[in-house]
Amino acid sequence: MELSDSRHIAARPDIVWPAILDPEVLAACIPGCESLTGSVEAGYEAVVVQKVGPVSARFTGVVTLSDIIPGQSLTITGEGKGGAAGFAKGGAKVSLSPDGEGTLLTYEVKANVGGKLAQLGSRIIDGFTKKLADQFFENFAAKVGGPPPETDSEPEPETEEAPKKGWFGRLWGKKDAETAAETAEGGDA
Amino acid sequence: MPKDFEAKTTGIGAPMKRREDIRFLTGRGVYTDDIKLAGQTYAVIVRSQVAHGRIKAIRTEAAAAMEGVLAIFTGEDFKDVGGNPAGWLIKSRNGEPMREPKRPVLAHGKVRHVGDAYAAVIAETYEQGRAAAQQLADDTDIEELPAIIDMKAAAADATNRVHDEIPDNLCYDWGWIEDNRAAVEEVFARAPHVTTLELVNNRLIPNAMEPRASIGEYFPGTGDYKLTTTSQNPHLTRLLVAAFVLGIPENKLTVVAPDVGGGFGSKIYHYGEEALVLAAAKRLGRPVRWTAERSESFLSDAHGRDHVTKIELACEKDGTFLAFRTETFANVGAYLSNFATVTPTFLHGTLMAGPYKVPHVYVNVKTVFTNTAPVDAYRGAGRPEATFSLERVVDQMCRELGLDAFEVRRKNFLTPDMFPYTTPVGLVYDTGNYQATLDKVIEMADVAGFESRRAASAAKGLLRGLGLSTWIEACGIAPSHLVGILGARVGLYDAATVRVNATGNISIMVGAHSHGQGHETVFAQVAADRLGVPESSIEIVHGDTSKIPFGMGSYGSRSLAVCGVAMTKAIDKIIAKGKKIAAHMLEASEADITFEAGKFAVAGTDKAKTFGEIAFSAYVPHNYPLETLEPGLEETAFYDPANFTYPAGAYLCEAEVDPETGKVTIEAFHCADDFGNVMNPMIVEGQVHGGVGQGIGQALLESTTYDETGQLLTGSYMDYAMPRASDVPFYNVDYSCQTPCTHNPLGVKGCGEAGAIGSPPAVVNAVIDALHRGGHTHIKHIDMPVSPQRVWAAING
Numbered sequence: 001m002e003l004s005d006s007r008h009i010a011a012r013p014d015i016v017w018p019a020i021l022d023p024e025v026l027a028a029c030i031p032g033c034e035s036l037t038g039s040v041e042a043g044y045e046a047v048v049v050q051k052v053g054p055v056s057a058r059f060t061g062v063v064t065l066s067d068i069i070p071g072q073s074l075t076i077t078g079e080g081k082g083g084a085a086g087f088a089k090g091g092a093k094v095s096l097s098p099d100g101e102g103t104l105l106t107y108e109v110k111a112n113v114g115g116k117l118a119q120l121g122s123r124i125i126d127g128f129t130k131k132l133a134d135q136f137f138e139n140f141a142a143k144v145g146g147p148p149p150e151t152d153s154e155p156e157p158e159t160e161e162a163p164k165k166g167w168f169g170r171l172w173g174k175k176d177a178e179t180a181a182e183t184a185e186g187g188d189a
Numbered sequence: 190m191p192k193d194f195e196a197k198t199t200g201i202g203a204p205m206k207r208r209e210d211i212r213f214l215t216g217r218g219v220y221t222d223d224i225k226l227a228g229q230t231y232a233v234i235v236r237s238q239v240a241h242g243r244i245k246a247i248r249t250e251a252a253a254a255m256e257g258v259l260a261i262f263t264g265e266d267f268k269d270v271g272g273n274p275a276g277w278l279i280k281s282r283n284g285e286p287m288r289e290p291k292r293p294v295l296a297h298g299k300v301r302h303v304g305d306a307y308a309a310v311i312a313e314t315y316e317q318g319r320a321a322a323q324q325l326a327d328d329t330d331i332e333e334l335p336a337i338i339d340m341k342a343a344a345a346d347a348t349n350r351v352h353d354e355i356p357d358n359l360c361y362d363w364g365w366i367e368d369n370r371a372a373v374e375e376v377f378a379r380a381p382h383v384t385t386l387e388l389v390n391n392r393l394i395p396n397a398m399e400p401r402a403s404i405g406e407y408f409p410g411t412g413d414y415k416l417t418t419t420s421q422n423p424h425l426t427r428l429l430v431a432a433f434v435l436g437i438p439e440n441k442l443t444v445v446a447p448d449v450g451g452g453f454g455s456k457i458y459h460y461g462e463e464a465l466v467l468a469a470a471k472r473l474g475r476p477v478r479w480t481a482e483r484s485e486s487f488l489s490d491a492h493g494r495d496h497v498t499k500i501e502l503a504c505e506k507d508g509t510f511l512a513f514r515t516e517t518f519a520n521v522g523a524y525l526s527n528f529a530t531v532t533p534t535f536l537h538g539t540l541m542a543g544p545y546k547v548p549h550v551y552v553n554v555k556t557v558f559t560n561t562a563p564v565d566a567y568r569g570a571g572r573p574e575a576t577f578s579l580e581r582v583v584d585q586m587c588r589e590l591g592l593d594a595f596e597v598r599r600k601n602f603l604t605p606d607m608f609p610y611t612t613p614v615g616l617v618y619d620t621g622n623y624q625a626t627l628d629k630v631i632e633m634a635d636v637a638g639f640e641s642r643r644a645a646s647a648a649k650g651l652l653r654g655l656g657l658s659t660w661i662e663a664c665g666i667a668p669s670h671l672v673g674i675l676g677a678r679v680g681l682y683d684a685a686t687v688r689v690n691a692t693g694n695i696s697i698m699v700g701a702h703s704h705g706q707g708h709e710t711v712f713a714q715v716a717a718d719r720l721g722v723p724e725s726s727i728e729i730v731h732g733d734t735s736k737i738p739f740g741m742g743s744y745g746s747r748s749l750a751v752c753g754v755a756m757t758k759a760i761d762k763i764i765a766k767g768k769k770i771a772a773h774m775l776e777a778s779e780a781d782i783t784f785e786a787g788k789f790a791v792a793g794t795d796k797a798k799t800f801g802e803i804a805f806s807a808y809v810p811h812n813y814p815l816e817t818l819e820p821g822l823e824e825t826a827f828y829d830p831a832n833f834t835y836p837a838g839a840y841l842c843e844a845e846v847d848p849e850t851g852k853v854t855i856e857a858f859h860c861a862d863d864f865g866n867v868m869n870p871m872i873v874e875g876q877v878h879g880g881v882g883q884g885i886g887q888a889l890l891e892s893t894t895y896d897e898t899g900q901l902l903t904g905s906y907m908d909y910a911m912p913r914a915s916d917v918p919f920y921n922v923d924y925s926c927q928t929p930c931t932h933n934p935l936g937v938k939g940c941g942e943a944g945a946i947g948s949p950p951a952v953v954n955a956v957i958d959a960l961h962r963g964g965h966t967h968i969k970h971i972d973m974p975v976s977p978q979r980v981w982a983a984i985n986g
Contacts, residue, residue, distance in 0.1 A: 084323050086238055112898055115238035115303070119484060119904025122896070 001090075001129050006106040007137050010145035013096045016103045017071050019144045020094065026063075029139035031132055034058070040065050048080060052113070052128050053121040057085030072096060086115025092133070102145060109133050200718035204871035207707045208724075218448040221402040221417050222480045229404075230259055232466055232479040233318035235308040235325050236488060237300035240336035240560035240899020241351070244298060247308055248328040255324060257317030259473055262309045262465060264297030271433045273459055273524075276425075277531035278676040279361045282553075287361040290352040290558075292524040294434065294461040294468070300331060301351055301523035302560050303901055304488025306461055311469050311477055336560045336899035340497060340518040344557050351523055351558040360521055360530065360556040365538035365614060373551035376512040380503035384586040389972045390574045392495035392520065392893035393886075394909060395567055399450025400481035401490065405466030409474060413441050418463050420446040420732075421456040421702050422742025425679070427734050429459040429527070435467060442467075446732040449704035453883070454566040455490045456704065457744045458527040487904040492893060493567020495520035496533065500578040502586050503549075508597040512549035513541055515578060519556045519564075526565035530556065535675050536571030536663075536745075542612040543579045544623040544661045544837050545601040550613045560899045566744065568883055568945040572662040580658040580950035585969065588961065594954075595631065598659050599624060605928075616663055618835045621863065625926040627659060629861035630839040633921055639843070642856075643962065646845050653856070654959025656842040660947035664939040665834035665930070666745030682829035683752035684739040687716070687759040689822035691808035693801035694726040697759075700740015701752035702732050706941060707872045708748060715753060715868055715935070719760045721787030722800055738825050746939025749868060750834050754933045758826035766822060767803045773818055774798055774806055834930045834938040838862035840881075840947040844955035848963060851981030853889055853956055859921045860947070865929040865938035873940050877922045880944020886912035887945075888952035892974050910974075949973060956980065 009016055019025045023044055027036035030048060038044035043064040050057060059080030067075040073095035081087050090111030097104050111129045113121065121128070197203035212218050249261045272291035279287045296307040308325055312318035337343045337351050343358040351358055364370060377383060403418040414437055420426050423444040431439040449456060462479050469477040481489070497518045503511040519533035538552035587594045602623040603610055610618045639655055646653035666672075669680035686698040697716055701708055713727040720727075730736055740752065764784050771789035772779040781792045790797035798806075807822035843857040860877055867873050890910035894902045903909040929936025956975050960968050960983070968983045 081327065083327055084319075112896075112900075114898065114900050116484065116904075118303075118896065118900035118902055119487065120907065122900070122902035123908060 001111045001126050002109065003130055003133060004106070004108040005133070005137070006104055007141055008099055009103045009105055009141045011102055013071055013098055013103045016096055016105065016144055020074070020140070021065070025140070025143060028143060029136050031135045031139070036063070046078070046080070052117055053124045055085045055117050055121050057082030059088060082117065084116060086113060086117035088113045088117060105137065105141070107133065107137065199724065201715055201868050203714065203869065205710055205714055205724070205869055207710045207872065208713070209703070209707065209709045213448070220399055220448045220450060221404060221419050224404060224417060224447070226404065226406070226476040229476040229478055230311050230313060230473060231315040231318045232462070232469060232477050233310045233312070233315070233322040234306045234462065234479065234485065235310070235322045235329070236485065237296070237303060237305040237307060237331065239300065239331060239333045240303050240338070241334040242300050242331040243334060244296070244300060244307060245330035245332055247325065249325065251328055252310060252321040252325040255317065255321045257313035258310060258321045259313065260311040260469060261325065262295060262311070262469065264293055264295040264307055266468070267294035267464070268297050270294065270435055273429060273461065273527070274433050274678070275525040275530050276527045276678050277535070278678060279363055279530045279534050280676065281361045282364040282367050287530055288355045288359065289525060290355060294464045302562050303899055304485065304562060305523065306489070309465055309469070311473060336897070338559055338561065338895050338897060338899050340520050340557045340559060343559050344518065344555060351560055355558060358558045360525070360558060363534050363538070363554045363556070365534070365552040369549065369613065370551050373512050373514055373549045376549050377501065377503045377514060380511050381506050382504050382586070382590060384502045384504070384582055384589055386500050386582045386585055386970055388498045388500065388578055388581060388970065390494045390496040390498065390577055391887060391891065391973045392564065393493040393567055393891050394487055394893050394903070395453045395455035395490050395493060396486070396909070396911060397451035397453060397455060400483060400486045401456065401460065401462065402478070402480040403463045403466045404476055404478040405470035406476045407467070407471040407474065413443070414467050414471070415443045415445065416463055416467055417445045417447060419449050419456050420444065420742075421449065421452040421704055421744055423702060423732055423734050424700065424737070424740045425457070425527070425742055426459045426463060430464055430467065434459070434464045437467070443733070443735040445734070446702055449702070449732070452704045453568045454493060454570060454744060457742060458491055458565060484904060487909070488562060488901060491526045491563050491565035492522065493564065494574060494887070495564050496574045498574070498578050500582045502582045504586060506590060508587065508590060508592045508600060510545055510547040510601045513547060513579065514551050515541065515553065517552070517554045519554055520559055520561065521556050522559060522561045522563035524563050526563040528570070529563060529565045531677070532566045532571045533574070536566070537575050539614045539616050540572050540575035540661065540663060541579065542614050543576070544603060544621065544659055546603050546607070547601065548613060552614065561895055568880065569662070569942040570745065572942065573884070573946045573949060576658065576660045576946050577950045580660070581953060581970065584657070584954045584957070594657050595627065598657070599627060602627075617832060619832055619931040620928040621661070621835060621837050622926060622928050623659060623837055623839070626837065626839040626861040626863050629923055629926055630841050630859050633861060633923055634841040634843065634857065634859040636841070642843070650849070652846040652848055652959040652963035654844055654846065654955045654957070654962060656844065656951045656953065656955025656958055658840045658947050658951035658954065659838070660840065660943070661835055661837040662746070662942060662946050663833035663835060664746035664942060665750030665830055665933070666747045667830065668832055669829050679741065680829065681741050681747070681751070682827050683741055683747070683755045684737070684825065684827045685752060685756035685759050686738050686823065686825040687756065687763050689763060689804045689807065691805055693804040694728070695720070695722070696728050696730055697756060698730045698737040699752050699756060700737055700742070701748035702740070702743045704743065706743065706748060706876070707869070711749065711869045711872055712753060712756060716756060716760060719757060720763070720800060721785065739827070746836070746941040746943070749935065749937050750930065750933055750939045751828060751830055753937065754830070754935055755826050755828035757934055758828050759824045762824035762826060763822060766824065767800070769818055770803050770806055770822070771798050773814065774803070831932040834865065834933070836862065836864050836938040836940065836943055838943060838947055840951040842948070842951035842955040844952065844959055846956060846959040846963070846980060848984055851977035851979070851984065853975055853977070853980060855885060855918045855952065857921065858918050858948070858951070860944070861923045861926060862940065862943055863926045863928055863938070864924050864940045864943070865927055866936035867924055867927070868935070868937065870924065873924055874922050876940045877944045878920050880942060880946070881920055881948045882912050882917050883945045884948025885917050885952060888949040888973050888975060890916065890974050890976070960984065
C-alpha cells in the first residue's frame with residue numbers, strides 16, 4: 001500500500017516543524033492514539049486503538065523519526081503489534097515547503113499489514129490507510145494552522161478507493177465495514 | 190441417469206440412496222469436535238504472523254501463570270523427536286536425492302510461513318487457552334526475514350533461503366523421462382509446427398466443510414494412546430505418528446477418524462497438531478482437544494496445485510501430434526507435506542501423454558520451497574495440472590492451424606485396438622475407448638445446434654463458446670511394485686475383513702475411509718450382491734485402526750478399485766469357507782457345493798443351506814471335524830493392484846461471456862465418462878457433480894493470493910471465492926460408455942477426481958472460444974481464475 005498527497009497548512013514552516021516533532025501534538029493528531037511517550041532522539045512508544053474492517057485491535061509499537069533535515073523533511077516509521085489482530089507497519093516521508101503565507105506539507109506513505117489484518121482486511125486496507133493518513137494530516141493541519149477556512153477546498157483524493165467526502169461516500173464506506181465485520185465474525189465462529 | 194441404471198433397486202448397479210445421509214442430514218453424525226470427554230482440556234496453537242522469521246525468544250512465564258493454563262509447548266519440546274516425513278523420494282535429473290528438510294511438530298529456530306505453528310497452550314477452557322496464546326504471542330520475539338514468495342525468484346536466489354541448509358530453495362529438478370529428452374528436442378527442432386503456452390495452475394485452498402480437529406488421549410494404566418482426528422487415512426497417520434514422530438509403539442496407538450466432513454486431499458496427511466495433542470495428553474494425563482478455526486484452516490491446511498508451466502506441442506500441419514514438452518515450477522510451500530513430492534512428479538508427469546498416441550514426451554518439474562503454506566495433493570493431484578496443460582495447448586494449436594478441435598482429438602486418440610498401450614511416460618493403459626466418450630458428449634451437448642444457440646446469445650449482446658476437454662487419469666492408487674521402483678516409501682494396497690456374525694448379519698471392516706463418498710452404501714451393495722444377502726444385514730466399519738486390519742486410506746480414486754477389491758477377495762474366502770461348512774452339513778463333497786443367491790446347495794439336488802444357517806453353524810460347531818474344519822466365519826484379504834486404473838472421458842462446456850463486464854456464465858456442462866463398471870450410478874453422478882463444481886471453482890473463482898511479504902490476502906470467505914449454487918449449471922452426466930478395468934475383478938476404475946480433472950480446461954477453452962467467435966482474436970490465454978476483471982482486461986487489452 002502506497003499513497004502520496006499534500007496539504008496546505010495555515011502556518012509558516014518554522015511553526016509547523018517543531019509541532020511535527022512534538023509528542024503531544026502527534027498524540028492529539030494520530031487517530032485512536034491512547035498514549036505517546038518518548039523523544040525525537042529515542043523514538044516514541046505509542047498505543048493506538050483502531051478498527052480495520054472486521055478486526056479491532058489495540059496496537060502497541062514504536063515510532064521513530066529519521067532522515068531529519070531540520071525545517072524541511074523527515075521520515076516517520078512505525079511498527080505496531082495488535083496481538084491476535086496481527087500487525088501493521090509503515091512509514092511516511094514528510095516534507096515541508098513555504099506555500100504563500102503557510103506551508104505545503106507533502107507526504108508519501110507506505111504501509112503493510114500482517115496476520116489476521118491481512119487475512120481478513122486486505123480488501124479494505126488501502127482505503128483504510130488513506131483514510132487514516134487523511135485524518136492524521138487533517139488533524140495536524142487544524143491543530144497547527146487552525147481549522148481550514150470554509151472556502152479552502154481540500155485536495156482531491158488520488159486513488160479511486162479514497163473515501164468520498166460526500167454523505168453518499170461516507171454512508172457506503174461505513175456500510176461496507178459493518179457488513180464485513182458481521183461476515184467475519186460469523187465465518188470465524 | 191441413463192435408463193439402464195434406473196431399473197435396478199438392489200445390488201451392484203442400483204442407484205441406492207446413501208444410508209449415511211440419514212445421520213448426516215438429521216444432525217446425528219459424530220464428528221471429532223462432537224466428541225466430549227471427561228476431564229478434557231483445550232489446545233490453542235500459536236501461529237506465526239510473519240512469513241519468514243527467526244525465533245529469538247519465547248517468554249512463557251506470563252502465559253503459564255494465567256488462569257486455567259495447564260501447559261505450554263514450544264518447538265523446544267519436540268526438537269528431539271522425529272519430523273513428519275515425505276512419503277516419496279524423488280531424484281533429481283542429476284541423480285541426487287531430493288532435499289528433505291525436517292518438518293517439526295512445532296517450529297523451532299525459524300518460522301517459515303504465516304500460520305506456521307511455533308507454540309501451543311493447553312488450558313482448562315478454550316477461552317483461557319486463547320487468552321494465554323495471545324499473551325504468548327505478545328511475549329515472543331521473532332526477527333522478520335525477507336519472505337520468499339515467488340517460485341521462479343526463489344529458485345534463482347542463493348542468499349535468501351527458506352531452509353538454511355538448502356541453498357537454491359529447490360527440492361528437486363526432475364526430468365521424465367530424462368533419457369528421452371534428447372529425442373524430444375530433436376523432434377521439436379524439425380517439427381513443422383510448434384505451439385507454446387505459458388500457464389498458471391492456480392493455488393487452491395481445500396476448504397473442507399469440517400475444519401481439522403484432533404483429540405489426544407493417554408491411558409496411563411496400559412500406556413495406550415488414542416488419537417481421534419479428521420483423517421482420510423487413519424492407518425498412515427498411526428504409522429507416521431508412531432514410527433516417525435513420537436516413537437510410540439504402533440500397537441500402543443489407536444487412531445480413529447470418525448465422521449469426517451470432507452477432505453479433498455487435505456486430510457490425507459499427518460499434521461503436527463495430531464502429535465501435539467498426544468504428547469500433551471500424556472504429559473497432563475487428561476484428554477487434549479484441538480479444533481481449527483476457519484482462519485487456521487486457510488493458513489495451515491495443505492493447499493493444492495500452484496504450478497507455473499510452459500508447455501510446447503510439436504505437430505504436423507494437419508494436427509498430428511509429434512511431441513509434448515513441458516517445464517514446470519511447482520510450489521511445495523515451506524515444508525514437505527506427506528505426498529507433496531509425488532504430486533507434481535509421478536502423479537503429473539506420467540499423465541503427460543493424455544489419451545493420445547503421441548510418440549515423444551518430456552516433462553521437467555522444478556519443485557521449489559517458498560514461505561507459504563505447504564502444498565500437497567488436492568482432488569486430482571497432479572492429473573488436473575497435466576490435463577489442463579495438455580487440453581489448453583491442443584486447443585491453442587487447433588486455433589493456430591485453423592483445425593477442428595473435435596477432429597484433432599479424434600485423429601490423435603489411441604484406438605481401442607491399441608490396448609494395452611505403453612505410453613512414452615511410463616504407464617501401461619489397460620483399456621479405453623476415447624472415441625466413444627467423445628461421440629457421446631457431442632450427442633449429449635447437441636453440438637449441431639450450437640450455432641443457433643450462439644446466434645441467440647449474440648442477439649442479447651453475449652458471446653457464446655464451446656470448450657472441449659478429453660481427459661484421462663491414472664488412479665486406483667497404486668501398484669506397490671511400481672510405486673516402489675518410483676520412490677514411494679509405502680505400499681499402496683488395501684485390506685478388508687469380512688466378519689459373518691453368528692446370527693448371520695455381517696460386519697465388514699475396510700481400510701478405505703469415507704468422508705463424504707458414500708462407502709457405507711456402495712461397499713454394502715457390492716458385498717450384498719456377492720453374498721446374496723440384503724444390504725441391510727451388512728454394516729461397513731471404517732476409520733478405526735483398532736477394528737480394521739490395515740488400510741492406506743481414501744484418495745486417488747482408490748477406495749473401490751483397491752479396497753473394494755480387497756473386500757471382494759475376502760468375500761470369496763467367506764464363500765469358500767461356507768462351501769466347506771455346507772459340505773459338512775449336507776454330507777456332500779466340497780467340490781459339489783454351489784453358491785448362488787445366498788444359498789449353498791449340492792449341485793443337481795434340492796439339498797441346500799441358507800447363508801444364515803451356515804453362519805450359525807460356524808459359531809455353534811457341535812459336530813465339526815476339527816482337524817479339517819475350523820469354527821468361525823471371518824476372513825481377511827489384502828489386495829495390491831496390478832496396475833493403475835485409467836478412467837477417461839470427454840467434457841464439453843458451453844459458456845456465455847458478457848463483453849461489457851467480462852462475466853462468464855456456464856450455460857451447460859456435459860460429461861461423458863468411462864469409469865468402467867458402475868456400482869451405484871447415483872453416487873457416481875454425485876461425485877462427478879462435486880468434482881466438476883470444484884473444477885469450475887478453480888476455473889472461474891478461486892484464487893489464493895499471498896502478497897510480496899507472504900501475508901495471505903485471501904484468508905476468509907470474504908476474499909476467497911468458493912463456487913456457489915448460482916455459479917454452476919445443471920450438469921448433464923453420462924457414464925454409459927464402459928470399458929471395464931481389465932485387472933480388477935469388479936472392473937471398476939474410480940470416479941472421485943474425474944470432474945476436477947476434466948473440467949477446468951473445458952471451461953477456459955469455452956471462454957477463449959467465445960471470445961474468438963466474438964472477434965477478440967488477440968486473446969491467446971487467460972489465467973485461472975477467469976474472473977470478470979481478467980476477461981474484461983483481456984478484451985480491452
